[in-house]
Amino acid sequence: MFNPDINDYQLTSIITECCGGVAVVYSALYKPSNQNVAIKRYFVDKTRENANLIQQDILTRKALQHPNILPYLTSFVHGRELYVVSPLMTFGSCRDILDRYYHEGLPELACAIVLRDVLLALQYLHKQLYIHRSVRASHVLVGANGSVRLSGLRSAASMMVRGRRQKQLHNLPPPDHDNVNLVWLSPELLEQNLKGYDERSDVYSVGVLCCELANGAVPFAELPTTLMFTEKQRGARPQLLDCTTFPEPCLHDGDMKSIYNTDSGVGDSEAPRARQLYGARKFSDTFHHLSDLALQRDPEKRPTASQLLNHSFFKQIRKTDYLPGLISRIKPIKPDPNDMSAMLLQQKLSEMDIEKTTEWDF
Structure with a gap:
């Protein structure tokens, strides 16, 4: 006490x-x-x-x-x-870690450990009939022993309304100070239509988190809110940046700058450096697959948090893996x-x- x-x-x-x-x-x-x-x-x-x-x-x-x-x-x-x-x-939040020590993104194994623990938190939340509605790197905290904990519960919503369990919710999360949270929200949550949204909206946010952790940059961060909303509605989604995806043949440097914030080095003058940085690495096929699954435009095609935890991407984690050792640049x-x-x-x-x-x- x-x-x-x-x-x-x-x-x-x-x-x-x-x-x-x-x-x-x-x-x-x-x-x-x-x-x-x-x-x-x-x-x-x-x-x-x-x-x-x-x-x-x-x-x-x-x-x-x-x-x-x-x-x-x-x-x-x-x-x-x-x-x-x-x-x-x-060790602060994962956003702190990215901003201070890993501008290019975390190593894949570190991403796997963080994402596993976030999904474990969401699995529990969803079983308790809560939707988090604010899953992002700034709400993922890392402790001295490598423990990963999800915060940001002031935006959480219960599926229990007046004593009855709801299949869908329709209300937006409370606005934060600069609407930054909208970047991570699912298309169906932003649509505010009669279909509503459920726990799988958190899974979409996990997909955005995958790209945030792996790339160091926040997807859609430089887009105006209305354009970001339009892009999500038409099915545009971020990707893990490596030699297989960066740059897309049909994607100009200016387009990349609009999807990923300039802190990642993606943009007009920094495009060659970014191409060298991201083009020199390759993420596993299972990581790409996990991200693609979570970012499905149709929530019916998205797996649950429990189903994602069984994804083969997480089989690379061993009991001896220690998160602070994998991101050794960080200082407590x-x-x-x-x-x-x-x-x-x-x-x-x-x-x-x-x-x-x-x-x-x-």
């Missing part, structure tokens, strides 16, 4: 700003057990409109318990700010005792004249 009391936590470093600037994540030391944790600090004045999303995130995480889902430890209000405590995932998040932002905040908290910290429970 973790106490909902700010005095039991020593903030050590700022990790990242998130949620469009309405929250900051810190590493912290839980003093009663000398354990490192992560604390997400929400600025209440900025989060009034999203308070129900934060509540949804906490309620969902409290209801779900699985080794591959980020657990909830406790939460509390101190002053005018909300603090949510989680385990410290030492280390608490910085000289981080002035954390020190100043801790000092401010200790000086605040507040009667007590209030637990935020539901």
